[in-house]
Amino acid sequence: MMERGYLVSGRYEILDTLGEGGMANVYLAEDTILHRQVAVKVLRMDLQHDQATIRRFQREAKATSELSHPNIVSVYDVGSDNGMQYIVMEYIAGDNLKTFIDKHYPLPLPEVIEMMTQVLSAVQLAHSQGIIHRDLKPQNILVTASGQVKIADFGIAVALNDKSVTQTNSLLGSVHYISPEQARGGMATPQSDIYALGIILYELLMGKVPFSGDSAVTIALKHFHEDIPSLRQFNNQIPQALENVVLRATAKDPAQRYQSAAEMAGDLQTCLDPDRVNEPRFVPAVADSNLAETKVLSDLPNEVRDSELNQPEEAEAEHPADAKAPKSTVATKAKRRLPKWAWWTLGGVGLVILVVVLVLILGKKDVTVPDLSGMSVNEAKLTLQDKNLKIGQTDYEHSDQIARDLVIRSDPSDRTSVKSGSTVNLILSSGAKTYTIGDYHDQDYDTVKAKLKRAGFTVKRKNKNSETVAAGQIMKQSVAAKKKVVPKRTTITLTVSQGPALVSLRDLSTYTKQQAQDYAEGVGLKLTFGTSQYSSDFTSGTVMSQSPAAGTSVASGSTVTLILSKGVEPTSSSSSDADSSSEGQQTEETKTFDKTITLEPATPSDESENASGSSKVAVSTFIIYIGDAKHNLSTVYKKIDKVTTAQKVTLSFEVKNDNSATYRVVRDGVDYANETIKP
Known part of the structure; x- marks a missing residue:
């Protein structure tokens, strides 16, 4: 027994005892890493050195761990702690089906069918993977608070190809649910589990098992000698179609039972349908009389054997008149009728006929x-x-x-x-073909993906920024190198570099040169300065425009070009110039005109799949600047986001006299168009 507080393998803290069995004890424990309650089954101390028991215990762990199904108790971990073998399983807070039946009988028929369907679904999975439970009974089926059932205790479950599957003259499992062939010491098959399922269905409907007795032998004899008691005789509300499911599942001959749990589930799910109301009672086919046990005369009592051996000849029995005469007289008459050579002839003919018959009977069919x-x-x-x-x-x-x-x-x-x-x-x-995983670090994602997909893997992509790994190359893999796996059952996730992290450019307008340099150094950008320009909107020495534009995402280390303001443009002080200017102002003419341009999104540079597996879609942001009588090229005229297809935009200009206008278009932070036009 384990005491409360004991840490199994330094991880599972024992909280309480859930039950004690002939082979193992089960404890409630806390998984101190995942912070969840689990059930820990520990092989009893007195059996820790019994190699046969240890193998059986390990077989349970192997059988259950290979099964993943919502109606089978999950196995989380298997191990040994100071020589103690243990299995960590899913903890189910609820009653077993036996207790559930005792508490809630009688159960509504739809509920019975639903619970039984869940059990059959789990058994079908086990059978499909070559595992027979061999001990199906309500005590090994748990019921959660929501009504979900889960099969537990694969303690004597054996793979179909396990040499220990045949246990002659031993009754494995509970005798109330054991199949006739198991009771005789025969081989357990999927039909043996189906027989037990039929008994469980009977118990769900009747609240008790069909056979009982003073000893296990008595009950076992009833399983292969007596018919299952009639359900409808005790409860005529049970449809004949539902009783037929029980009768067919519990047929004495395995060949007449359902051939799979799925077949039984399909029959069960339609047993309440109106079109099966008048279904006749299922009656198993009569066994072939040739299969009856042959008597061996040497085993019979002497007096019986003597009486059978001394019966009169059939020829004598068929002639009553001759039978009344003394035997010597009959023999004398027979000798007079046929000479000795005739008897030899008849014997030879009979021998030939016998040989022919034996050849026909025993010949190869x-x-x-x-x-x-x-x-x-x-x-x-x-x-x-x-x-x-x-x-x-x-x-x-x-x-x-x-x-x-x-x-x-x-x-x-x-x-x-x-x-x-x-x-x-x-x-x-020989099992599924395995594939040895390679080391894919620093390899091209598209190349590795194509190779793995050809081998049958499911490949998923996860993107991540990296300062050291080039864009498009693999940084990490979810399955370790050199591990052997089955491709069709394996999903491998590859983490792919997107290159350095992107920086969203801040609006540097009005920044001084020093402030802009401090910002660029802090985010890992480089600065260049274009030719300074006059501006009445920006103080001399401050940033009046930038390329790429504010809000654009650029990679760390990228270069940003800034234009600094030279302040207000100076004017001429001469009176003649002033007069000339005044005269010019009086005669200047305002003209307006439009220009239509086409904006097209950038073509994606990376055609590979993104994390969701779909191709990248071209999406661009455009920023438009206008320089005319009303607008300054340093000020944003219009910003258009999320452009996915080509679209036309009309720009309106206003100029004085014969002056020209200018427009500049930036797409995703890069100059897209720049033109000077006149009306």
């Missing part, structure tokens, strides 16, 4: 090769023996659908007609 896919070699061997066939060579090949060591197909293939006694070769699965 045509048989059909059964479907062996998904079976272990043991199962395939038994199935072939039933058809008087035998296993030949076994070869291996990779398969993504069939588990390792199970049959992919046979040669000849199933449904092929062959002679009795023929040999059938098996192609077994």
Whole structure:
């Protein structure tokens, strides 16, 4: 027993005891890393040195960890702590199905069907991966507060290809739910689980199991000798179609049961449909009388054997008149009727007829090769023996659908007609083909992505800025190098460099030269200065315009060009100039005109996929400057965001006399158009 507060492997803190079993104890614990409650199953101390028990315990961990399904209790971790074997599982706060039935019986039929459908869905997944539970019972099915069911305790679950699957003369699992073939010590198959599911469905409907007795042997005998008690006899509200599901699932002959949990679920889901109201009761087919056990005379009591061996000849029984006469008289008459040579002749003819009959009976007949896919070699061997066939060579090949060591197909293939006694070769699965992950750091993303996709991987991209890794190259990978994985089951995420981080340019208007230099140094930009210009709007020595424009995103280390103001343009002091200017002002003429320009978004420079897997869309921002009688080139005339397609823009100008106008267009921080025009 573990005490409260004990840390299993330094991570799982024991909080309480949930239960004690014959093989393991189960504790409620706190995962101190993920901060969630878990169930920790620990192999009992007295079994820690029992290698067979340890293997069985490890087999449970392996069987359950391979199954991921909302109706199967999840396994989070497996390990050993100071020699103690443990499994960390999902903690389910709720009752097991046995307790749930006791508390809530009778259950509404739709609720019964819904709960049973969940169980069947989980069992179907296990069977599809070659795992038989072998101990299905309500005590191993948990019910959450929301009504969701989860199958637990794969303690004796065994993969179909496990050599320990046959346990002759031992009853594994609970006897109330054990199939007839298991009770006889035979091999457990998916149909054995389906039999147990039929008993569980019976218990959900009746609140009790169908068979009971004073001992396990008594109950086991009832499973393969007695019919399942009628549900409708005790509750005529149960539809015949629903009872038929129970009857078919619990047929004594596995071949007459549902061949899969999915088939049983499909039948169950329609059992309340109106078109099945008048469905007849399911009656299993009568077993072949030839399969009845043969008597061995040497095993019979002496008096019975003697009486059978001393019965009169059939020929004598068929002639009552002759039977009344003494045996010596009958024999004398027979000898008189047929001479000795005639008896030899008749004996020879009879022998020939017997040989012919034996040849006809025992001669090789045509048989059909059964479907062996998904079976272990043991199962395939038994199935072939039933058809008087035998296993030949076994070869291996990779398969993504069939588990390792199970049959992919046979040669000849199933449904092929062959002679009795023929040999059938098996192609077994060596498991899914694996791929060794490479080290993709500093490699081109597009090249690596194409290579991985050809191999069958799902590739996802994640973008990240980097000062040291060139744009488009891989910085990180989600699956470590040298790891072997199955491509079709693996998603790999590659983190790709976008180059240095982008800087959104601040509006530097009115900044002094020193202030602009301080800003550029702080964000990692370089400055250049163009020719200073006169301006009545900006103080001399301050920034009047910048390229790229304010708001533009540029990479760290980019160069920004600034134009400084020279202040107000000086005027002539001579009177003649003043007069001339005055005269000119009196005669100046104002003209207006328009200019239509076309704005087109930039073509993306990176055609690779973004993180969502879609291609980049061209989106541009345009800033327009106008220089005329009313506008200054240092002032933004118009800003147009999110331009995705070509669009036309009309610019209006106003000039004096024969003066010209100028416009400048900046696209995404880079000069796009610059023109001087006249009316």
